[in-house]
Amino acid sequence: MPSIAARRVLTRRGLFETWLLLSAFAFVFFSVVTARADERVIRVGYQKYGTLVLLKGKGLLEQRLKPLGYRVTWAEFPSGPPLLEALNAGAIDFGSAGEAPPIFAQAASDTLVYVANEPPAPKGEAILVPKDSPVRSVADLRGRTIALNKGSNVHFLVVRALEQAGIPTDQVTFAFLAPADAGAAFARGSVDAWAIWDPFLAAGEQAHAARTLTTGEGLVPNRQFYLSRRGFVDEHGRAIDATLAAIAEIDAWAKDNTDAVARELAPLVGIPAPILTVALARQSYGVAPLDAAAVADQQRVADTFHRLGLLPKPLRVLDAVRRPGT
Numbered sequence: 605m606p607s608i609a610a611r612r613v614l615t616r617r618g619l620f621e622t623w624l625l626l627s628a629f630a631f632v633f634f635s636v637v638t639a640r641a642d643e644r645v646i647r648v649g650y651q652k653y654g655t656l657v658l659l660k661g662k663g664l665l666e667q668r669l670k671p672l673g674y675r676v677t678w679a680e681f682p683s684g685p686p687l688l689e690a691l692n693a694g695a696i697d698f699g700s701a702g703e704a705p706p707i708f709a710q711a712a713s714d715t716l717v718y719v720a721n722e723p724p725a726p727k728g729e730a731i732l733v734p735k736d737s738p739v740r741s742v743a744d745l746r747g748r749t750i751a752l753n754k755g756s757n758v759h760f761l762v763v764r765a766l767e768q769a770g771i772p773t774d775q776v777t778f779a780f781l782a783p784a785d786a787g788a789a790f791a792r793g794s795v796d797a798w799a800i801w802d803p804f805l806a807a808g809e810q811a812h813a814a815r816t817l818t819t820g821e822g823l824v825p826n827r828q829f830y831l832s833r834r835g836f837v838d839e840h841g842r843a844i845d846a847t848l849a850a851i852a853e854i855d856a857w858a859k860d861n862t863d864a865v866a867r868e869l870a871p872l873v874g875i876p877a878p879i880l881t882v883a884l885a886r887q888s889y890g891v892a893p894l895d896a897a898a899v900a901d902q903q904r905v906a907d908t909f910h911r912l913g914l915l916p917k918p919l920r921v922l923d924a925v926r927r928p929g930t
Contacts, residue, residue, distance in 0.1 A: 647696040648679070649699030650700070651684070651687065652680065660678050683705075689712075692713040694715075700830050701757075702729075710923075717834050719848065721827050726824060731761065733797050733814065734790075745769075748777070749776070752780065754778075760908065761799055761824050783804045786798055806886075807879055855889040855890060858889060859890075
């Protein structure tokens with residue numbers, strides 16, 4: 605049995621070792637807390653189809669942002685409207701959508717910011733009718749039921765098509781359905797027409813032997829917009845720029861590798877690669893800041909929806925466009 609002196613030495617040694625252990629734990633804990641405090645995150649919302657899902661798959665954004673001290677998290681959405689609701693709510697920091705969703709999002713909150721857009725792709729959305737339908741023109745839609753996703757880019761397409769044909773919107777019936785439900789209703793014959801965007805458009809043309817009543821050509825530009833939140837843009841401008849640079853890199857690759865893109869997207873969207881190739885041929889590439897033409901086109905969308913009573917008050921699109929230098 606150790607002597608009293610020996611036990612004192614052991615006790616002191618034990619206390620010292622305990623102190624060292626506690627110090628080590630404290631150091632590790634402090635380091636973790638500090639790392640978490642210093643760590644910055646960009647939360648990206650994406651849909652199953654498009655440039656952002658390719659960006660996610662290749663891990664390019666993580667590579668671009670890691671040197672800036674950011675990590676990336678991803679959240680999938682079925683369409684633009686819920687994605688932008690999440691953006692307005694602060695649940696994500698960055699995402700993309702077509703023409704109409706940003707209009708409704710800006711009307712709901714002043715936090716939305718347009719940071720870039722893709723060139724127009726009017727052939728990438730259309731109004732379909734069954735192959736044997738008696739509907740031969742947009743004018744024939746009077747009294748008919750049209751399936752579409754409320755607040756989406758095709759909502760504006762239908763409004764513009766009816767307007768050009770001289771048909772008031774109250775002389776058709778809108779069946780507001782998500783793409784999958786709208787496709788099922790179209791296949792059953794529960795609706796007379798289906799307004800939809802690629803790649804569901806290409807799939808609908810193939811699966812249902814559908815006939816295209818009209819595309820967006822001559823009616824709507826069908827741009828894709830990249831969007832963020834005002835506070836995030838102001839504080840994390842370098843991260844936004846790095847994200848747009850990564851998108852530009854993916855765009856350049858996708859433009860020249862349509863077949864490879866189709867093969868990569870096919871298992872993600874559940875649509876065969878040959879059908880996706882058709883959709884990709886109608887897509888546009890080349891991310892850029894919004895120019896005067898893009899802003900004017902979006903203002904027309906806003907003015908149209910306000911005139912129809914779908915917006916509570918007029919809005920000025922330019923107020924939501926990213927300021928130079930931010």
